Amino acid sequence: MSYHVDQNGYYGRFGGAFIPEMMYPNVDELRNRYREIIESEEFRKEYTDLLRDYVGRPSPLYYSNRLSQQYEAQIYLKREDLNHTGSHKINNTVGQILLAKRLGKQRIIAETGAGQHGVATATVCAREGLQCIVYMGALDVSRQAPNVEKMKMLGAEVRPVYSGNQTLKDATNEAIRDWINNPEDTHYIIGSVVGPHPYPDMVARFQAVISEEMRQQLKEKTGSELPNAVIACVGGGSNAAGAFYHFLDDEEVKLIAVEAAGKGVDTNESAATTALGKTGVLHGSKSLLMQTEDGQVIEPYSISAGLDYPGIGPMHANLYETGRAKFMSVTDEETLEAAYNLTEKEGIIPALESAHALAALEKLKFDQDEVVVVNISGRGDKDMETYLKHFRAKQ
Amino acid sequence: MENRINRLFKEKPNNILSVYFTAGFPQLNDTEEIIVELEKSGADLIEIGIPFSDPVADGPTIQKSSDKALKNGMSIKLLFEQLKDIRRHVKLPLVLMGYFNNVLQYGVEDFCRKANEIGIDGIILPDLPLEVYENEYRPFFEQNNLRNIFLITPQTSEARIRKIDALSNGFIYMVSSSSTTGAKSNVTEQQEAYFKRIQGMNLKNPRLVGFGISNNTTFVNSCRYSNGAIVGSAFIKALSDEGSISQNVKKFIDLIHSSEENK
């Protein structure tokens, strides 16, 4: 079985390009050209050089002594938090901006939730001198003020979105509308493995560097390229796609995807798509989607703005359905505990999103000698307010 | 029975006025009255919009009417219930327009069967791709005498327009410029050039121009190179005016049809 995208843009029964005709020429151009461009030697060289010299890759694979003791397994942390701009999001934006340049686009648009993807997009646009417009739900604009200021300092225009619940889903709607209204000069840098084909595959390829490095680093540190398990959080699923990518066909490697349960999967305040969703079409692809019986999309909830999305990428829907990846979810509370635990034991403050992956360790059982890699998708700077509030409440 | 869309274009090849509204707006139970009044006032074709929570192809006016309709409690099930006797009162061709996810949850085959039962003539699902329609759903539409209407834009390639023309059997929805829905006050030279280019292709299907048609000027200019035009956002705004539905509908259709405002 292949877990990769097929010729028509599908992963099993998920994926495709469910887009209005107004988007067709742009998406079609991407579909026809992305492979040829990103596989060209000249592109690979520029991309790899930038990942090394600008982003700071390879990101370290760090053996955590104290988590290994605590969880009685060999726990490694993949340090995407050490990347320039503080998360894995930059791997994708560096790739897409190089692609946009080759397509002759002069105007870049993006959506953002927590602001990490917005900052990563504004960053690469500054470097290339391209106009950058970031759509962000008005609620997130007020929740994530420091990232809004960063984007502005980087020269981006941040457009607050007032429709719907004013969060990530609505920001994505508005970015799509912008692209429809600007059919010729604009490239849309989507921030996760969602959207119409070829976005899920393209973004996964740009994030695949995470697992490519893991294999080499594991070989050096453990003698084998293969771990027993890889754990990553899933909002749309880009850091997980990158962490899983080069292990997809090694069926002996357990892939563990962690979703945000919010206040609990049966509380109506959750973002655990595989637990709560059904097959549906949103933002251009068929996947699993949280929705009402009538097909209206349900607003998700999570303490972490980056996981606050009602769907998952089609690749993940297929990994879930085929059983290739195990999906689980952890609550806000469990997440905060895990973030504090890592901070206390290792002196690393993780992003709230990444803390979901860490929280899964509490619920899993490994043998002492099993090698487990947890993807630390980002750092916690943006979440300090939430952490401090929780910390004060505890004291 | 001959499909009412096909009959309309045979009987009236020019200046067709098609009107879109969102079901469940302004009030939940206005659907039938709006349809009846549109027919009385001289519309030629009616597009009944199914509200969706995330209408990415729509501008602010239809976004707001969809939000309101959903808050009012509109759903496909309820809409079918409201329309079950519509053919006792209305002769005009009726088209349902919506986003694919709502239809997918209802069940595409059931949706088509039910639509036909009620007397619906066509379906517009802008985010259902041509290829998926062709490979998975076409028989459901055809068995139920429903015309599937595709959109084209100024950026659609000639080869793709030919393919759409071959797959269509009702009319082609010509989006006036690549944009989301929303009223505009004039037709640009660039748009006119596009209308002429498509006119020159001698397609087998008639064409209606939509998106941005809001008044007599835009209506007349669009009809010059096509079989007619579609009005949406401007009509929804008119429905929000003070006054009864019957007054608002009549006033609006008269405005589109009369060139008074240009004098």
Ligand SMILES: Cc1ncc(COP(=O)(O)O)c(C=O)c1O
């Ligand atoms: C640090 C971090 N991790 C994870 C995510 C979730 O995105 P994805 O599921 O695409 O990795 C985000 C999104 O903002 C993020 O900022």
